Each structure stands twice: as C-alpha cells, then as structure tokens.
Amino acid sequence: MSGPHDLFARFTWGQPERAAAELRAVLPPDVVSRVDWSSLRREPGSVVDPELRETQSDLLFSARLHGGQQLLLYILLEHQSRVDSWMALRMLRYVVRQLEHWRKEHPECERLPVIVPLVMYHGPDGSWTAPRRVEELFELPEEAEVRERWRTLLPRFEFLLDDLTTERAEALMARPGPPLVRLAFLVLRYGRSEELSQRLASWTALFAEVHAAPDGLENLRVVVRYLLQVGDKAARGVTREVLRSVAGAQRTEELMMTVGEELIEQGRQKGILEGRAEDILRILIARGVHVDDTTRELILTCKDPVRLDQWFDRALTATNISDVIAGA
Numbered sequence: 001m002s003g004p005h006d007l008f009a010r011f012t013w014g015q016p017e018r019a020a021a022e023l024r025a026v027l028p029p030d031v032v033s034r035v036d037w038s039s040l041r042r043e044p045g046s047v048v049d050p051e052l053r054e055t056q057s058d059l060l061f062s063a064r065l066h067g068g069q070q071l072l073l074y075i076l077l078e079h080q081s082r083v084d085s086w087m088a089l090r091m092l093r094y095v096v097r098q099l100e101h102w103r104k105e106h107p108e109c110e111r112l113p114v115i116v117p118l119v120m121y122h123g124p125d126g127s128w129t130a131p132r133r134v135e136e137l138f139e140l141p142e143e144a145e146v147r148e149r150w151r152t153l154l155p156r157f158e159f160l161l162d163d164l165t166t167e168r169a170e171a172l173m174a175r176p177g178p179p180l181v182r183l184a185f186l187v188l189r190y191g192r193s194e195e196l197s198q199r200l201a202s203w204t205a206l207f208a209e210v211h212a213a214p215d216g217l218e219n220l221r222v223v224v225r226y227l228l229q230v231g232d233k234a235a236r237g238v239t240r241e242v243l244r245s246v247a248g249a250q251r252t253e254e255l256m257m258t259v260g261e262e263l264i265e266q267g268r269q270k271g272i273l274e275g276r277a278e279d280i281l282r283i284l285i286a287r288g289v290h291v292d293d294t295t296r297e298l299i300l301t302c303k304d305p306v307r308l309d310q311w312f313d314r315a316l317t318a319t320n321i322s323d324v325i326a327g328a
Contacts (some may be wrong), residue, residue: 003303004229005188009120010059011222012184013075016040019061021177023073026118026162035071039064043072060098072115074098083123085130091117091159092134117159124192127165133158164189169199179209180219187226196227197234200242207246217255220247225259274300276308283315284324295321 013019020037027035043060059075074095084090095115102113121128131137134157140150164172164185172185183206190196210219220243227239243252277300284291291299302308314324 004226008184008188008222008226012180013059014042016042016061018178018181019059019075021175021181022075022120022162023061023118024177025175026160027116031116034065036064036066040073058094070113072098072102072113073118074115075118075120082125083121083128083130086137087119088131088134088157088159089137091119092155092157095157118162119159120162120164120188122164122188122191128161128163132161169202173203173206179206179213180223182206183210183223187223191227191230194232196231197238200227200235200238204242204245207242211246217247217251221255221259224255225262228259228263270303273303273305273308276305276312277302280308280311280315280324283312284318284321287315287318289315289318289321289324291321295325298325 013022019042020040023035023040024032024037040061040063043062061073061075063071063073065071095117098115099112103109135151135154138154140147167185167189169186169189172189173182175182175185183203186199186203186206190199207220207223210216210223213219224239224243228236231239240252240256243255247255280299281291281296299308299311302311311324314326318324
C-alpha cells in the first residue's frame with residue numbers, strides 16, 4: 001500500500017502529457033527544444049528496489065529527439081519528509097540498473113541511450129541540502145593541491161533536482177501544463193505547511209479549471225483525498241468551501257463522503273498490515289530468532305500484503321532472520 005504522496009504523484013505525472021509539463025520546466029532549454037514531445041510515452045516496469053517503493057514513486061518515460069534518436073527520461077519523484085543524503089548514490093544505482101536492463105533487451109546495440117535522472121522534492125523542512133553529485137560523497141585527502149587530482153578518479157554523476165520548496169506560488173502557477181499539474185505543484189509545495197489553509201482560497205480559479213477539464217470530478221477527488229490526508233483541520237474546512245464554490249454543495253458532499261469512505265478503508269487496511277508485521281516479530285521473538293534494528297524497521301514499514309504473508313509463513317519455521325527475508 002503506497003503512501004499519499006506516492007499515490008498522488010503517480011496519478012498526476014503518470015500520463016505523458018502531464019509528465020511533459022514537469023520535464024519542460026526542469027530540463028535545460030536546449031534539450032527541451034530537441035525532444036519530440038509528441039513521442040513521449042510511459043515505459044512499463046520499474047528498476048527500483050521493492051523495499052524502496054514504499055517511499056518513492058518511480059516513473060520511466062521514453063521519447064525521441066527530432067531526427068529519430070531515442071532518449072530515455074527517468075523520473076524519480078522524491079516524497080520523503082527529510083532530505084536524503086544518499087540520494088545521488090541511489091539515483092546512480094537506479095540508472096545503472098535501467099541501463100543493464102536496456103542492454104539485455106537490445107543486445108544488438110553498441111551504444112547506450114541517454115537517461116536523464118530527475119528528483120522532485122517537496123519536503124516540509126526546507127530546501128534540498130544533500131549532494132546531487134556522487135563525487136561529493138567520497139572522502140578525499142584534505143590537501144587542496146591533491147584533492148582535484150583525486151576527483152578525476154571518481155565516477156561523475158549528477159541528477160537534476162526540481163526543488164518545489166524554493167519556488168514561489170506565482171511561479172508554480174505560471175508553469176505550462178494542464179490545470180491538474182499546476183494545482184499539484186501547489187498542493188505538494190504547501191500541503192504539509194501551515195500556509196496551506198491560508199492559500200487554498202486563492203487557488204479557487206485553478207480548482208475550477210481542473211473541474212472543467214475532462215475527468216475533472218475524478219481529478220478533483222484525487223486532489224481532495226490528498227489534501228484531507230496531509231492538511232490540518234483548518235485546511236480541510238477551506239477545501240470543502242473551495243469545492244462548494246466550484247462544484248456546488250451537493251457534489252461537494254458526495255465527493256467528500258466518497259473520499260472519507262476511501263480513507264476509512266485505507267486506514268483499516270493499514271491496520272491489518274501493521275498487525276501482520278507485529279505478528280511476524282512476535283513469532284520470531286518467541287522462536288528466539290534475533291532481529292536487528294534494520295530488519296525490524298523493514299518488516300514494520302512493509303506495505304506489501306503478499307510479502308508480509310510470505311514472511312509470516314517463513315517465520316513459523318525460521319532459525320535465523322535471513323531465512324525470513326531472503327530475497328527482500
């Protein structure tokens with residue numbers, strides 16, 4: 001079961017038209033001008049480790065340059081509430097795995113496609129501060145005269161960053177793209193901040209544009225669901241008032257009721273998964289199997305019911321923790 005940020009990001013940027021708006025906003029202008037955006041399509045599958053899917057939303061798109069050359073665009077939407085100091089290394093790993101997968105699928109090719117890694121960040125605690133280059137993660141000699149020589153021996157890799165926390169609301173609203181994308185930028189930027197309830201009313205016109213578009217009511221449902229999950233009581237009240245002015249009182253109450261029922265069911269499912277994880281740990285403790293802190297966290301944060309059931313069955317006969325989480 002994915003978290004609210006992951007679900008909202010996948011819904012918003014899972015379609016090529018919407019993803020194109022994000023890519024156009026972040027990629028260098030000379031790259032934007034060379035991409036044939038009509039060829040942009042979402043690629044199936046994922047190379048992100050299963051245990052990382054609980055906190056990331058990875059979307060892979062392919063496009064062609066004008067002239068026919070293929071360009072792979074890899075988008076990893078970062079939804080953690082804290083800055084990840086190892087993101088550069090993780091992004092490098094994702095890109096290498098994607099390239100290895102591509103080689104297996106295209107054994108006749110002698111060159112690799114370009115993959116552009118992009119992280120969208122909207123943490124509530126301030127702007128991104130972690131290294132974006134892998135070379136910055138290495139410990140080098142302190143002597144200035146030799147550091148640069150050592151740097152030439154290191155792998156060179158850097159990911160693009162769209163740090164929404166540094167963008168003003170006016171700039172986000174002015175970005176090109178469908179109304180839902182522009183509203184999503186704002187919601188992600190301010191969703192977990194104290195400013196949300198004060199800003200929502202000023203987005204009423206944008207809410208109206210989303211409602212007027214094809215599938216507008218469905219799109220609003222997803223936005224409202226996210227706001228109810230991340231906003232405080234004041235924000236929930238303003239959200240209801242904005243919806244009333246856009247969709248009318250009856251539709252607003254129907255939509256709020258539908259979203260409320262969905263969240264109740266989600267909470268029930270979450271409780272079931274958490275209970276299953278705790279049962280696994282209790283069984284292991286009863287059997288005298290040592291569980292280190294890292295593995296305990298892995299089990300407690302797992303949102304995959306199939307995997308939890310598998311671990312539960314293994315725990316019944318396991319003699320060490322590797323017997324339980326093998327292949328995780």
